[in-house]
Amino acid sequence: MSRSHSADLELAQRCAAGDPAAWDRFVLEYRPVLYRAADALDPHGGAREIADSLYAELFGLRGSDTAGAERQSLFRYFHGRSSLATWLRAVLAQRYVDRLRAGRRLEALPDDRAGDGPVAVRHLAAPAADADPERPRYIALVAAILARVVAALQPRDRLRLASYYVRQSTLAEIGRLLHEHEATVSRQLARTRRAIRAEVERELAQAGLVPAQIAEYLDAVAADPGPLDLGRLFRGTDRQDQMRERSL
């Protein structure tokens, strides 16, 4: 534990114990940190409420209803493994994500995902290949291969890909997360993408497709996956294998 973390831990413990001087110092130094983080999460102020709630939890009394209420500050979860500011941001981000996910579960899926580009494309795409009876087969084939290749990646590569393609994180954010330079992130993303594509094409070629067909299938699947839910296809390795066997 670094020296600064020790100081943060001491401050947190004093705040948890109800030391007014420590709390004054915390308010002075860390309340702006919380609010800045909240504004970064939601520039429209939606996360300020979470910050206030968190602020109350850090200070507030929680516990028994008896007269001798025990102080239950959120500070007791801080053990000095990081700086206090980072920990506060992490707690705030966690609560923000949880609230967002909880809210999304209450909404209809199509409306909720209407703004997402690829999914919207998937739903809006015209069934151009309805006439092709082989279409469901090769959609499932491509999806299964892709899922298996992605699953076989190193966790760090997969996390990098997911952060970039799904979470829409910037290269700088991914670099900070993985402690890599932006250029390294970009280079690794390109490398992983090339490897995935090569593997998918290799497996499709093994399935008997010629390059022209491979390109056509990939385009077709990307443009209109059809009624198949790729997510369901990728849910488990066993099911993927079953799907692959069925498709083959």
Add this chain to the structure above:
Amino acid sequence: MTNSFDRLLREALEAPPPDRGGSCLDAETVAAWCDGSLDATARAAAEAHAADCARCQAFLAAMMRVEPPPLRPWWRSPAFGWMAPLAVGAAALLIWVNLPTSHVEQARVATSVDVVAPAPTPAPAASAQAMPRESGVAERAEAAVTPGPPSTSAMREARSRDQQVRQEASAAMKPAPITPLTEGVGAPVPLQTTPVATPPPAVPVAAPTTAPLAAAAPAPVPPRLADAQDALSKSNAAAAAPSAQPTPVPELPVEGTRKDLAETVTITAASARRAGVAGQTELIIRPPDNRLTRWRITLTGFVQRTTDNGATWETQPTGAPVPVTAGAAPSETVCWLVGRGGLVLLSTDGRTWTRLKFPQARDLVAVEAANDKSATVTAVSGRVFTTTDGGKSWK
């Protein structure tokens, strides 16, 4: 194709991954991850979980959004990013500005061409003592054509080139000031010196004058010229005070030689470059029979004359619009100057100048004169023109 594949990849990554077990990351673990305080094992485990956990991915993405970017070191700040090339540019500019000056300074110190008429008698030791300690190429060149005491001008003249007139306490000790010529650094105009030869010198000239002097290829220092330089150096060393060390200067090969008439001794630009004195084009013209009188052509194109061995200089307007490249003074009142574009100037009284008509607008690089009537000039092409009627006609 590329976009579609990216879309496919995004679809696959959005799909819920297989449950690989493990609990989601807590805030403290994520905070420690972001601060870099997780050990390798814990971090690998956290990455492995986050790679397949949509919630933790979202958590991490949100965390990265609220995490302030790390402070850059000062040398990577945007301000410094601009300052670095600016500093480099400024340094380059300074070098560019100062480099020519340095060359000029070096050349100025290195040499100043000054060839005088030979003295009829050998130089006494006292004369050698009177020489400046930092004898230069000029003295060496002078020694090559005359056995008399070398000129005292070389180094000090070079250093005082910015002064128009410099009063000196002793004519023997103190050189006359030299004003820079306009040719500048690296100018291809050959250096001309004007020895005047009458009696046979104690140190004979190695080779006879070959016309055209300026067009001639640079030649190595003739053996006897080198002997003269050595003798001069020895004389200087013997006469010098212990604290006065002669400044080493590059040897300047002198082309051409003296004759029984006033002539130009040409130091070509190539030989000057070899000697490290490129661009130094000081021109001193001495009559053969008078050591107190001489002309000089400054770098700014002025023609100046002294009659007191450099104590005072008189600037003489010539009206010449082009630089003078060579000159010859057969007597203390007669001087011929030639220059580019067929410039021929003649002074018969030592004070006023007359521009003579020249048949062709050629660049003239050398002149030899016997008196105010007879002169031979050499063009840069090597062609020689001679007049015997004071410049009225040329052959």
